[in-house]
Amino acid sequence: MNDHLSQLEPIDVTLQVNGTPVDVSVPAHRTLLDALRDDAGFKGSKKCCADGECGACSVFLDGTLVNSCLVLAVETEGSDVTTIEGLSVDGLSDLQQEFLKAGAVQCGVCIPGQVVAAEDLLRTNPHATATEIRDAMSGNLCRCAGYERIVAAIQAAAETRVTIS
Numbered sequence: 001m002n003d004h005l006s007q008l009e010p011i012d013v014t015l016q017v018n019g020t021p022v023d024v025s026v027p028a029h030r031t032l033l034d035a036l037r038d039d040a041g042f043k044g045s046k047k048c049c050a051d052g053e054c055g056a057c058s059v060f061l062d063g064t065l066v067n068s069c070l071v072l073a074v075e076t077e078g079s080d081v082t083t084i085e086g087l088s089v090d091g092l093s094d095l096q097q098e099f100l101k102a103g104a105v106q107c108g109v110c111i112p113g114q115v116v117a118a119e120d121l122l123r124t125n126p127h128a129t130a131t132e133i134r135d136a137m138s139g140n141l142c143r144c145a146g147y148e149r150i151v152a153a154i155q156a157a158a159e160t161r162v163t164i165s
């Protein structure tokens with residue numbers, strides 16, 4: 001078989017998604033985002049730009065926030081992936097509830113990525129100021145321009161978490 005054809009042969013990849021082992025068989029060029037959505041059935045992560053520009057596909061890969069449209073699925077063998085589904089195990093997470101309360105969800109396409117990125121921010125900087133939130137969230141675009149409400153939602157979640165801890 002020539003090199004071109006061998007690159008089209010599916011490759012078996014086993015990873016953990018939200019704590020559960022997942023086996024997919026993917027061509028070498030398939031992104032993690034497409035593998036999650038189309039092969040593994042995790043549709044929460046959204047595909048908008050598919051070019052690393054909008055953050056709609058944000059997931060945790062071995063604990064690090066990544067744009068899953070920029071990662072090849074075959075690179076994730078043995079990795080631990082957390083998608084938006086993994087952040088809402090017992091119903092909506094506190095962050096998701098604050099997004100709803102703040103009216104930050106409009107068309108909703110950007111929201112899974114916004115919530116995953118906000119979760120990353122609050123884990124690393126629980127006392128984030130509004131300026132720090134805006135800065136940290138700058139890689140997550142919202143076509144509905146709900147930025148003020150998104151920042152308010154993240155601030156509210158941060159205040160609640162600090163109060164509880």
Ligand code: FES
Binds near residue numbers: 046047049051055068
């Ligand atoms: S779809 Fe991945 S960054 Fe836009």
Ligand code: FES
Binds near residue numbers: 106108144145146
């Ligand atoms: S809510 Fe529509 S793109 Fe953000």
